[in-house]
Structures are given as structure tokens and as C-alpha cells.
Amino acid sequence: MKRLLLAVSLLAAGPVLAQDKAQTLADVKAELAVLAAQLVSLKQEVVASGAATNGTAGADPLSRMDAIEAALRSLTARTESVEQKVNAVVSDGTNRIGDIEFRLCELTEGCDPGALPPTPDLGGMAGGATAPLAETPTTPAPTTSGDQPELALNEQADFDRAKGVLDSGDFQGAADLFKAYAQSFPGGPLVPQADLYRGDALTQTGDTANAARAYLDAFSAKQDGPLAGQALLKLGTALGKLGQGPEACVTLAEVGKRFPGSADATAATAAMQAQGCQ
CATH class of the missing domain: 1.20.58 (Methane Monooxygenase Hydroxylase; Chain G, domain 1)
Incomplete structure (x- = not known):
């Protein structure tokens, strides 16, 4: 017994x-x-x-x-x-991200859609439980204090250097530095913010296609992180500028579904109205 x-x-x-x-x-x-x-x-x-x-x-x-x-x-x-x-x-989320990556590649000069790597499973947890989604602050500031993960040697310095170039108005230079940063510290806690800033810098240069790819990278880096809603919002807006109306509407709608009640969800609703989404 x-x-x-x-x-x-x-x-x-x-x-x-x-x-x-x-x-x-x-x-x-x-x-x-x-x-x-x-x-x-x-x-x-x-x-x-x-x-x-x-x-x-x-x-x-x-x-x-x-x-x-x-x-x-x-x-x-x-x-x-x-x-x-x-x-x-x-499966559905991964397919949608893969479709957006393919379309962005078609719009980017020198990008070969046939050479794109397989899209990683949404959330990196296929067949398992997904992590809870957190509400998204609109303009979080990067930090290494408190419970934040410890940064690698020179990681904060390289990030701050790229941010300084962005603040100086050298947008292409900043985009290049943030791209190099993300490649040097894959999986680092500041990578989503670096990709987001890279997208902002490329937007300022008028390179909307690569800006959209940067925003997609920011979202993919941490799909339940504090910047995910902002990255999706900016991705949807960029897709609209590229003439990808249906994809823009689907992406903007995802902001409200994933982060209901957040400032990003409110902004996405306004963007959908501006896009004429049904």
C-alpha cells in the first residue's frame, strides 16, 4: 500500500x-x-x-x-x-514569419530567397509549453542592473558606442555597428534592442526593406521580451510602406493578440486603421 x-x-x-x-x-x-x-x-x-x-x-x-x-x-x-x-x-506562427522573411528578401537587393536558412520554430519550443508573455513598455532603456543577465566583456561598451553614433545622426554608421554588435554577441540580452535601433537607423536612411528585416530580427531574438510588441509594431508599419498591405495588417493584428492592453497594441490599432485593414 x-x-x-x-x-x-x-x-x-x-x-x-x-x-x-x-x-x-x-x-x-x-x-x-x-x-x-x-x-x-x-x-x-x-x-x-x-x-x-x-x-x-x-x-x-x-x-x-x-x-x-x-x-x-x-x-x-x-x-x-x-x-x-x-x-x-x-507551426502557423513559424510559417508566417518565414513568409515575411521570404517577401522581405525579395524586396532586398542582392538577397537570394533560395538561400534563406530554415525559419526557427516560433518561441524555440515546438511541442512544449510556451513562456508567458509580458506586457511591453514602449521605450525601455537597456540596463545591466538588478536581475538583468550579466553582459559579456566589452558588450555594453560596444552597444554604447553604436548608440552614440546613432545619437550623432550617422544613421548608416550606426546601422552597421548595431549589425556587427548582434553578430558578435548572439543571444545577448541587448541584441533585441540593438536590432530595434538598427531598424530605426535604416528607416532614417530610407532603406525600409532592410529596416523591416531588422525589426523582424528584433522580434525573433526574444518573442516574449519587453521589446517584442514594439518590434512587431514597427515591422507592420514598415511592411505597409513597402506595399505589403495584407502582411502589414496581419503583423499589426498580432501586436494586439500577443500584448493586449499595452501601448504598442493601441498604436497598432491606429496603424491598422491608417492602413485600411479590415
Whole structure:
């Protein structure tokens, strides 16, 4: 009976385990399968021991294990349902980003659409739980204090140097520096901001196509980060300037869906009206 109590405690912990950010839906399914196998083994032991009907009516060990088994089947079904929905969202979002990348490449001189690398899965968690989305501040300032990740050697200095060039009005020079920065520190905490500034600099030079690619890079770098809504907003606006009306409307609509109630969502709604989105 100690093993039975252990199985029950593990079952009760299932929903908690599913909330662990490091655990994917596949992990949850695997644990449920293990619990189901252990339960079958326990039932066989109980039946073999002759204790299957001990206890009060409706509360004998076998009845209790049948109830647990039914609960396991229900949890497994719900997990599979959630996994299917997540995979559908990931697939649709990845396809949309890939389509935007392809169209931007077609509009960019010297870009070969056939040489584009495969689009990474949206969120980088195909088949798993996505991270919660945070509300987007409109003009966050980069910082390395508090809980921010520690920056690599010279990372802050290179970022500040590029920002100084941008503030001086040398937009092409700033765009080149921010691009070099993102390539030098891939995955760094300031890369989304660097890509966003690169897009702003290229917008000032009139290079709207490459500005749109920079905004897409800013969003892709951290799709649930504090700059994601702003990056999508600016991407949608740039697509509109490039004459990509349907893509612009879809992108702007995503801002409201992902970051409802944020300042970026409000601005995206106004931009959609200006674009004549239906």
C-alpha cells in the first residue's frame, strides 16, 4: 500500500510538474505513461495478494486504483490536446514569419530567397509549453542592473558606442555597428534592442526593406521580451510602406493578440486603421 500512496502523490503532483518551465509537454506525457505502467503493476499485486476487496464499500484498493487510472487517462488526453494546440500555434506562427522573411528578401537587393536558412520554430519550443508573455513598455532603456543577465566583456561598451553614433545622426554608421554588435554577441540580452535601433537607423536612411528585416530580427531574438510588441509594431508599419498591405495588417493584428492592453497594441490599432485593414 505504500507504493499505492506514492502513486497517488505523484498523480497529485502532475499539474504542478506541468507548470515547470523546464519541462515540456512530452516530459509530462512520459511521466503519465510511467505512472500508468506502475498502476497496472500495483493492481496485479493487489489482486494476487487477495486484498482487492478489503475495505469499505466503494473504497477497496482495486476501486481506488480504477479511479486513479481513469484520472491518468483523462490527464493524458488533456495533455495531448494541449500539445496539439501548441504545435498548431507554433507551426502557423513559424510559417508566417518565414513568409515575411521570404517577401522581405525579395524586396532586398542582392538577397537570394533560395538561400534563406530554415525559419526557427516560433518561441524555440515546438511541442512544449510556451513562456508567458509580458506586457511591453514602449521605450525601455537597456540596463545591466538588478536581475538583468550579466553582459559579456566589452558588450555594453560596444552597444554604447553604436548608440552614440546613432545619437550623432550617422544613421548608416550606426546601422552597421548595431549589425556587427548582434553578430558578435548572439543571444545577448541587448541584441533585441540593438536590432530595434538598427531598424530605426535604416528607416532614417530610407532603406525600409532592410529596416523591416531588422525589426523582424528584433522580434525573433526574444518573442516574449519587453521589446517584442514594439518590434512587431514597427515591422507592420514598415511592411505597409513597402506595399505589403495584407502582411502589414496581419503583423499589426498580432501586436494586439500577443500584448493586449499595452501601448504598442493601441498604436497598432491606429496603424491598422491608417492602413485600411479590415
